[in-house]
Amino acid sequence: MTQLQLDAEALYAELRHGVRGLLQPDAALVGIWSGGAWLAERLQRDLALPGAHGVISSTLHRDDFAERGLAGGTAATQLPFAIDGRPIVLIDDVLYTGRTIRAVINELYDFGRPASVTLAVLVDRGGRELPIAASFAAARVTLPRNQRLALARDPAGLFTFAVEELA
């Protein structure tokens, strides 16, 4: 089988362009931990947005807690601004089943009532199990269920994608 090759840096340039188009006045970027948080951090800088970006974790609202427990990590949500009445742009690396997005929207609402929530991702790999869609995806690919797309960030801050085989 041919291995899928994704140029994460080229996709990031697409994402930057796409997110610029989604930004309403007073919008705030919130990256989903961990890959989405890296992307939001860089977008905040590259788009010269004022203030700091937010980071959000799905941990406390996941629907697989009964099976997986807290094993997925304990990164805390950090929203260094009030979200009430603000348009929120969620950023993630890979959109798949939509379950993480569902959890993250619940998490977001524990902090207040945003004006709107939109989603921009680097890669939409299909396979949705919930009625959730991205407003922008830099690429749409199809991957077998036993493969996982993993974003990595090198010390210089550059992104790469790896396709991992799941056991």
Place this chain on the structure above:
Amino acid sequence: MARNPQLNSHGELIHLLSIEGLPKAVLTQILDTAGTFLSVNDRDVKKVPLLRGKSVFNLFFENSTRTRTTFEIAAKRLSADVINLDIQRSSTAKGESLLDTIANLSAMHADMFVVRHGESGAPYLIAQHCAPHVHVVNAGDGRHAHPTQGLLDMYTIRHYKRDFSELTVAIVGDIVHSRVARSDIHGLAILGVPEIRAVGPKTLVPGDLAQMGVRVCHDMAEGIRGADVIIMLRLQNERMSGAMLPSAGEFFKCYGLTPDKLALAKPDAIVMHPGPINRGVEIESSVADGRHSVILPQVTFGIAVRMAVMSTIAGNQA
């Protein structure tokens, strides 16, 4: 070797019965998780849904308002249904055995028991006999262990001191009756504290502590000199029998924490106490309320630590 009854075959925590024998990684994971839960207090909605639909039974065979309340708050912040049983006045008084009580409560679909009992080992007995999906937290058993207090003390120390590897920690007072002291000593040792001191009169400091790597000091000045952390213990009048102490006044004179004695510790030392404090018996008011005191933050951290413990064990299968 028999498996630690608190861990499943993957080495994951399914009950919290004692800090003794737990791997360092398990303790560190609980402390990290507690840090996440501490921030839940800053939200508009101070509740997360991890234990939604689960029933937590608080079984307090021995009185404790504070510990029971913090467990109740922690369980409610995790969205569990909490049932408090005033067990002293109910079935036990009518002669029901501990295991019959547990069997009856299990038939009411309990998912977790938080147990305080005057007899050491009671939570172990319950953990061994409850259904596989039921989790048990020891909220204090006899003189044996009080692991969530131990963990919240570790959390407090890490919060203020960051690193355990160069600390001197002095535990002062009635150590022989104190399950808190025992849990603290195990926690400190597992997390790598190089100098743990047990300070108090010969009648209240067990002699075998030296075998646990603890330095026993019967002289208060020697015990707290250069300490980074001072953990004061309550003088447990209700557990004392016979003449272990001449008087409370005499104890305060020798071992009560006063500003003068505190001055022997490091300038940035923190003063802890599991509560409830006896002002003028083991600690002077000005110290309890002073700038070194972290007694009230301990209470706040205790809720986050108990949330971490309950969500960790509830997420792991037997």
